[in-house]
Amino acid sequence: VASSTGDTTNPVADQCELNGVPCITSDDPWQSWFFGRKGDPKKGFQWTYHFFWGFDQVANMYAEMWLSIPTNKKVGVMLTNDPDGIAASDPVHGLPATIKSHGFDVNFLGLYPPLSDDFTAQIAKLKNMNADVACGIFNPPQFAIFWTQCAQQGFRPKIMTPPKALLFPTAVEALGNRGTGTSTEVWWSHHHPFKSSLTGETAQQYCDAYEKASGKQWTQPLGFKHANLEVAIDVLKRAKKLDAASIRDAIAQTDYHSIVGPITWKGGPTNPVPNVCTTPLVGGQWEKGTKWKYDLNIVFNKTAPEIPLDRPFSAIQYS
Numbered sequence: 001v002a003s004s005t006g007d008t009t010n011p012v013a014d015q016c017e018l019n020g021v022p023c024i025t026s027d028d029p030w031q032s033w034f035f036g037r038k039g040d041p042k043k044g045f046q047w048t049y050h051f052f053w054g055f056d057q058v059a060n061m062y063a064e065m066w067l068s069i070p071t072n073k074k075v076g077v078m079l080t081n082d083p084d085g086i087a088a089s090d091p092v093h094g095l096p097a098t099i100k101s102h103g104f105d106v107n108f109l110g111l112y113p114p115l116s117d118d119f120t121a122q123i124a125k126l127k128n129m130n131a132d133v134a135c136g137i138f139n140p141p142q143f144a145i146f147w148t149q150c151a152q153q154g155f156r157p158k159i160m161t162p163p164k165a166l167l168f169p170t171a172v173e174a175l176g177n178r179g180t181g182t183s184t185e186v187w188w189s190h191h192h193p194f195k196s197s198l199t200g201e202t203a204q205q206y207c208d209a210y211e212k213a214s215g216k217q218w219t220q221p222l223g224f225k226h227a228n229l230e231v232a233i234d235v236l237k238r239a240k241k242l243d244a245a246s247i248r249d250a251i252a253q254t255d256y257h258s259i260v261g262p263i264t265w266k267g268g269p270t271n272p273v274p275n276v277c278t279t280p281l282v283g284g285q286w287e288k289g290t291k292w293k294y295d296l297n298i299v300f301n302k303t304a305p306e307i308p309l310d311r312p313f314s315a316i317q318y319s
Helices: 006-019 030-037 055-066 083-088 095-100 120-128 140-152 169-173 203-214 221-238 244-252
Strands: 023-026 048-051 074-080 105-112 133-136 159-161 183-186 255-258 261-264 282-288 294-300
Touching: 006 023, 006 030, 006 048, 006 083, 023 221, 030 048, 030 055, 030 083, 055 095, 055 159, 055 183, 055 282, 055 294, 074 083, 074 095, 074 120, 095 105, 105 120, 120 140, 133 140, 140 169, 159 183, 169 294, 183 294, 203 221, 221 244, 221 255
Parallel strands: 023 048, 074 105, 074 133, 133 159
Antiparallel strands: 183 282, 255 261, 282 294
């Protein structure tokens, strides 16, 4: 098993595929995992399986969430020059193309080096196009630099949605009060209405137990780390023998209810290509918290109505 971005999942899955080792991965947009490994939708892979959402899902969710409040529909998109950013820049299925299909005027600002510390050129373009919406894949340190430079250079979009950058409360805390109102994808939360078929724990119970044991706030990846192991254990229970081929066959027949939702590779609407199972995705927005310094509220759920809303999506309020 492996998880957490194409930098980890892809080399692990590639080695497993080469060596005939059954492998289950998660927590990486599926296009980055599948096409980043030169997967062929007609053939798929023999030994490696993956579950997570895709760039098409996140782009459609963002666009629909943004349409729920008034803007000038001008969007600036910037992406990192890494496996995730390259996959998200696909001219047909990537973020800019999918967002544009919802009627937005999209300016793709290109790929930037992952360790950039000067975003003056990109911010100038965002200001020139009068973008009400800014969106980009950032690592948390780069987003902190970018968002600080936006403040210094007077760029105040109504919506700032940076995939990947604001998954963790610590990343928002690093921004201070300027983190409130920023929005992000939510792939798992304490409010998700799923429970583990392994332990019987609900998402809420799991998060409560984690916070009590660690003294730290729950985070989105917790659910997928749990689910990765859940699915692997379910597969081993069902395998006819504990050899590679039998375990692989059991993976292919998976139909399991995990703490992040249903997981199956048997074919159906959640299997866009062989070896991939998609999971639900909703929109979230950070605001000042009660128990913790900042809370992630679910503010858009039309893409997965079974996941309850905390409140409606709103524009950033600048002090």
